[in-house]
Amino acid sequence: MSRLSDIEIRKLQIIEATMDVLNDQGFCALKIRDVARQAGVSAGLVCHYYDTKQGLLLAAIRHAVTSYGEQLDLIAAQDTPPRDKVLSLVHMALAPEQSNKRLSSVWLTLYCLAGSDADYHQELLRYQQRNLDVVRSAIAPLYSDEEGGHIARMIVALIDGVWLQHATRVEPVDLTAAQNLVTTLTEQALSAHR
Template sequence: MPKQVDHEERRRLLAEAVFAVIGTRGFEAVSLRDVAEQAGVSMGTVQHYFPTKQQMLMFALSHMRARVLARLQATLAALHEPSRRDLIRAATAVMLPVDPAGREEACVNVAFFSAATVTPAYAEQLRTGYGRLLAVSVATFREAAAAGELRAGVDPEQAAPELYFLTQGLVGPILVGLYRPEEALALVDAQLDRLFRA
């Protein structure tokens, strides 16, 4: 009986190979051949799933969003009776390059962000992803405000994007070694202290 192939799993493995190539050699190094080599498969296998480099990269970008979401869900599920502040802090940490998985995802994200300035399809995917994250963040801050957890005068509609874009602004400095992960997280904690009641 022929072996059953999980085609979605194979696509995900190729996307992970794309991430590894970007993380070690940069966005410009990504080619069908390099991804095939990284994944340990033939060029024909890669072309079977992704006839063009553009199709491969578009899938990789959508897979990155799914991968970050899976890490986020696992992180939140591991928390014991978390407060809303705990949830926001954990989600923020997942989006920062403070561990190997986060660092690889950040390298990929930065590469796609740069490419998105000249590739509308990448820009659309990134806008959609940012929009979803911001919507969830605003909703969580609204819940915290309704529960009386935010300090007086804190506007959830403003606090959520401020924290989110503080987080985004820390990615580059961590990647290039200007800030250590613990220093970046200390800045996040200081911002949370300004937003949440003790």
């Protein structure tokens, strides 16, 4: 594993600060100077790396999407039966570390801005497609392309729906109960279409 350069470390520090400020203030109130203060750097350095507030938000979103994708890759690489692989994805996607308030603020920003900006929309599509690809690939040995695609879209929609309910409610969803529910529904979908 290669060591991060000082620039990469500083950029990650700024991204982490962006996530903190986004969590505390929301994306409308987010200011580069607040991110710089949180990161312990100058606003000029933040602008040097990311140009604008949009560039900074996109970098934080891309960081979250990429980190999530890396976890998907680990699941995709498992040498496990299709059912187990899909259930691993469900558990990972609905794990507390994926649904914490700080990370959820990044994902909610993505969902909100994707409707009005092509760059954010592209990141949302990248995330959604990667999720769908992993599920489809996992269940491909069991179903035709059409049937597998239908089941994969349903499973991904269940995950996103439960996560969105958790992220937007005043009283968060019980993630253990949610994991169990989505697991049960996923198992039913997999067994019903055999």
